[in-house]
Amino acid sequence: xxxxxxxxxxxxxxxxxxxxxxxxxxxxxxxxxxxxxxxxxxxxxxxxxxxxxxxxxxxxxxxxxxxxxxxxxxxxxxxxxxxxxxxxxxxxxxxxxxxxxxxxxxxxxxxxxxxxxxxxxxxxxxxxxxxxxxxxxxxxxxxxxxxxxxxxxxxxxxxxxxxxxxxxxxxxxxxxxxxxxxxxxxxxxxxxxxxxxxxxxxxxxxxxxxxxxxx
Amino acid sequence: xxxxxxxxxxxxxxxxxxxxxxxxxxxxxxxxxxxxxxxxxxxxxxxxxxxxxxxxxxxxxxxxxxxxxxxxxxxxxxxxxxxxxxxxxxxxxxxxxxxxxxxxxxxxxxxxxxxxxxxxxxxxxxxxxxxxxxxxxxxxxxxxxxxxxxxxxxxxxxxxxxxxxxxxxxxxxxxxxxxxxxxxxxxxxxxxxxxxxxxxxxxxxxxxxxxxxxxxxxxxxxxxxxxxxxxxxxxxxxxxxxxxxxxxxxxxxxxxxxxxxxxxxxxxxxxxxxxxxxxxxxxxxxxxxxxxxxxxxxxxxxxxxxxxxxxxxxxxxxxxxxxxxxxxxxxxxxxxxxxxxxxxxxxxxxxxxxxxxxxxxxxxxxxxxxxxxxxxxxxxxxxxxxxxxxxxxxxxxxxxxxxxxxxxxxxxxxxxxxxxxxxxxxxxxxxxxxxxxxxxxxxxxxxxxxxxxxxxxxxxxxxxxxxxxxxxxxxxx
Ligand code: SF4
Numbered sequence: 001x002x003x004x005x006x007x008x009x010x011x012x013x014x015x016x017x018x019x020x021x022x023x024x025x026x027x028x029x030x031x032x033x034x035x036x037x038x039x040x041x042x043x044x045x046x047x048x049x050x051x052x053x054x055x056x057x058x059x060x061x062x063x064x065x066x067x068x069x070x071x072x073x074x075x076x077x078x079x080x081x082x083x084x085x086x087x088x089x090x091x092x093x094x095x096x097x098x099x100x101x102x103x104x105x106x107x108x109x110x111x112x113x114x115x116x117x118x119x120x121x122x123x124x125x126x127x128x129x130x131x132x133x134x135x136x137x138x139x140x141x142x143x144x145x146x147x148x149x150x151x152x153x154x155x156x157x158x159x160x161x162x163x164x165x166x167x168x169x170x171x172x173x174x175x176x177x178x179x180x181x182x183x184x185x186x187x188x189x190x191x192x193x194x195x196x197x198x199x200x201x202x203x204x205x206x207x208x209x210x211x212x213x214x215x
Numbered sequence: 216x217x218x219x220x221x222x223x224x225x226x227x228x229x230x231x232x233x234x235x236x237x238x239x240x241x242x243x244x245x246x247x248x249x250x251x252x253x254x255x256x257x258x259x260x261x262x263x264x265x266x267x268x269x270x271x272x273x274x275x276x277x278x279x280x281x282x283x284x285x286x287x288x289x290x291x292x293x294x295x296x297x298x299x300x301x302x303x304x305x306x307x308x309x310x311x312x313x314x315x316x317x318x319x320x321x322x323x324x325x326x327x328x329x330x331x332x333x334x335x336x337x338x339x340x341x342x343x344x345x346x347x348x349x350x351x352x353x354x355x356x357x358x359x360x361x362x363x364x365x366x367x368x369x370x371x372x373x374x375x376x377x378x379x380x381x382x383x384x385x386x387x388x389x390x391x392x393x394x395x396x397x398x399x400x401x402x403x404x405x406x407x408x409x410x411x412x413x414x415x416x417x418x419x420x421x422x423x424x425x426x427x428x429x430x431x432x433x434x435x436x437x438x439x440x441x442x443x444x445x446x447x448x449x450x451x452x453x454x455x456x457x458x459x460x461x462x463x464x465x466x467x468x469x470x471x472x473x474x475x476x477x478x479x480x481x482x483x484x485x486x487x488x489x490x491x492x493x494x495x496x497x498x499x500x501x502x503x504x505x506x507x508x509x510x511x512x513x514x515x516x517x518x519x520x521x522x523x524x525x526x527x528x529x530x531x532x533x534x535x536x537x538x539x540x541x542x543x544x545x546x547x548x549x550x551x552x553x554x555x556x557x558x559x560x561x562x563x564x565x566x567x568x569x570x571x572x573x574x575x576x577x578x579x580x581x582x583x584x585x586x587x588x589x590x591x592x593x594x595x596x597x598x599x600x601x602x603x604x605x606x607x608x609x610x611x612x613x614x615x616x617x618x619x620x621x622x623x624x625x626x627x628x629x630x631x632x633x634x635x636x637x638x639x640x641x642x643x644x645x646x647x648x649x650x651x652x653x654x655x656x657x658x659x660x661x662x663x664x665x666x667x668x669x670x671x672x673x674x675x676x677x678x679x680x681x682x683x684x685x686x687x688x689x690x691x692x
Contacts, residue, residue, distance in 0.1 A: 016538070016539075016542070017535055017539055018414060018514050018539070020652075020654045022633075022652075022654050022655075022656060022657055023654065023655065023656075026656060026660075027633050027634065027635050027657075028635065030251050030279075030635065031251070031280060031297070031299035031300055031302075031303050031635065032299065033254035033255070033258070033302060033303055033306050034254075034255070035255045035258070035367075045655065045656050045660065051660045054299050055299070083535070084415060084535075085414060085415040085418075085448070088414060088415070088448070089350070089652060089654060090349070090350050090364075090633075091252065091348060091349055091350040091364035091365060091366055092251075092252065092366075092367075093252070093255075093348075093366035093367040093368060094367075096366075111415055111418060113415075113418070113448065114418060114419060114448070114449075114450050115350055115364055115365070115366060115450060118366060118369075119366035119367075119368065122366060122368035122369070123368070172236065172237060172238065172382065173236035173237060173238075174234065174236040174237065174238035174380070175238075177236070185368075185372060185380060186263070186265070186371065186372050186375045186376060188380075189240060189372065189375075189376040189378055189380060190375070190376055192231065192232055192240055192378075195231050195232050195240070196231055196240070196242070196268075196376065196377060196378060199231045199242055200242075200377075203242070207342070207479070207482065208475070209340070209470075209471035209475050209476075209478070209479045210244050210340075210342075210343065211271060212271050213271060213337075213338070213340075213469045213470075213471075214245075214270075214271045214272060214273065214274050214317050214338060214469055215271055215317065
């Protein structure tokens with residue numbers, strides 16, 4: 001996994017509440033058995049005028065000129081500003097894969113759906129929770145200032161605005177460590193192999209019906 | 216020990232290790248896999264040279280993008296017309312064969328939507344931790360287990376280590392007392408709850424559904440409710456064990472038998488929240504006041520009673536809400552202030568992991584029996600949730616009732632719930648749907664979903680528009 005310590009980048013908007021994972025990556029693209037290549041279909045239904053199909057050459061498709069991320073000023077945005085309950089809906093990890101593949105490194109919103117939030121960390125994408133008021137400030141500044149950039153410092157847990165002021169944010173220690181070091185979580189868990197085996201042993205004594213059921 | 220909730224008990228009994236940083240290693244008893252969220256996980260295992268930790272815990276089946284058309288299904292995997300769908304289903308078969316994972320293949324008895332299949336086969340048991348790469352895994356909580364959706368990286372994590380790195384959620388209790396009125400179903404209860412607490416209301420929480428309404432409810436009904444906990448923002452929804460739970464479990468394929476069953480049941484009966492257990496958040500509702508519910512908009516909280524009107528932009532209190540309602544009305548092609556029962560529907564979908572169990576089939580059949588689908592309806596699909604549901608429904612003659620009334624009787628799968636196969640809405644079409652999500656484009660690009668109960672969807676199929684099933688006579692208007 002890509003490590004994340006500090007990132008400075010152009011900011012783009014997704015200015016609506018309850019953006020669901022189907023909006024982030026529509027279901028027809030979930031048929032891929034790969035992990036990469038979802039970027040061109042990020043926000044597909046909002047971004048293009050036609051109905052997207054897997055395997056298409058997206059550079060030939062009619063784009064929706066009104067969709068903000070299609071505007072030249074937001075091209076190459078790597079930080080997304082969003083509204084409450086971002087990433088609600090299905091558990092598809094294709095959503096953070098698509099965001100990461102598109103070039104986003106971080107999303108800032110007042111709240112995230114739990115599974116999406118969790119999935120972000122597995123893919124080097126940092127979800128940052130700020131208050132509604134703080135987001136209002138960032139949205140206003142971004143709209144007013146073409147080329148608006150933010151710096152997100154995960155180590156210091158803060159979002160630094162162009163004027164040098166910053167907003168602090170909360171994050172789990174474990175998730176933070178994994179992201180900063182780009183750790184392989186499975187490898188980490190497997191260091192506890194003995195503890196898992198001990199647990200299984202005790203449990204099998206107490207609740208034998210749990211084991212051997214599926215065959 | 217202090218007083219604990221069901222969730223606390225389930226959590227405690229699966230804790231392998233509590234880390235100082237607040238994270239924990241939680242043991243997973245049951246892992247259900249399907250074709251959409253597993254290929255990258257299996258690939259990850261292979262690349263890292265890892266094997267599944269345990270085999271007797273995993274259960275797989277294809278459901279999301281298989282065809283529900285009987286002719287296409289008869290042709291097997293090779294008969295799936297869409298190339299990418301076929302490859303995905305084939306990949307699941309190959310992966311399960313390669314790793315030795317138990318799979319119910321597409322046309323095998325046992326196959327079904329993951330959340331219908333798990334409980335009916337007895338793979339889901341009270342007291343277990345159950346995960347699946349699908350957000351509606353909360354469904355299984357109806358059997359008092361700790362069940363939630365996970366992402367693909369976690370699917371790989373569970374395959375490799377039988378554990379999840381996770382954090383304890385907060386406890387929430389939604390208590391609904393009273394008695395449901397005639398024509399009011401578990402679906403209406405859960406839609407009313409979501410309308411009340413909002414789609415983010417349960418974020419970070421495990422919800423326990425408590426009160427007389429759930430005690431009186433069948434296990435199937437509880438599954439409908441727990442299924443949509445995720446639409447209320449909660450990954451976990453559950454109901455405490457009672458005798459109905461134990462009775463439901465008895466005799467199912469993967470359940471313990473004989474003395475072992477009794478021993479298990481004795482333990483299961485402890486899975487109730489202690490009298491003084493503390494919940495971080497409490498919600499109380501009166502079940503007697505709940506009317507049949509219908510969604511009008513593009514988020515599961517955009518719901519009104521069928522007797523109500525579609526909301527108007529100007530009645531919303533804040534700017535964000537106004538914007539949301541305005542956008543939803545525009546997408547749905549609806550007029551604020553109009554009665555919801557005036558909305559004409561083009562297609563009807565009775566199915567999905569929310570409402571495709573045998574009870575749902577019976578309920579829908581009882582409404583359409585002796586009537587004919589309205590001429591204005593382009594298609595009315597009935598998709599049983601599993602091979603077992605299909606077999607049972609056919610044994611009861613329900614398929615004939617549907618077919619005689621002019622509905623299509625299909626093969627089990629997710630179907631028009633998310634439209635990954637050919638079952639989908641055209642742009643602008645309204646659908647009376649028993650599924651769980653009404654997001655933009657969920658049932659097909661530009662499609663307009665109205666969530667409701669199987670009874671209500673069946674009634675809409677006959678009248679051609681949304682109608683209060685309590686007043687339904689079968690007359691077409
Ligand atoms: S029926 Fe719908 S909600 Fe349920 S698992 Fe299938 S796609 Fe998901």
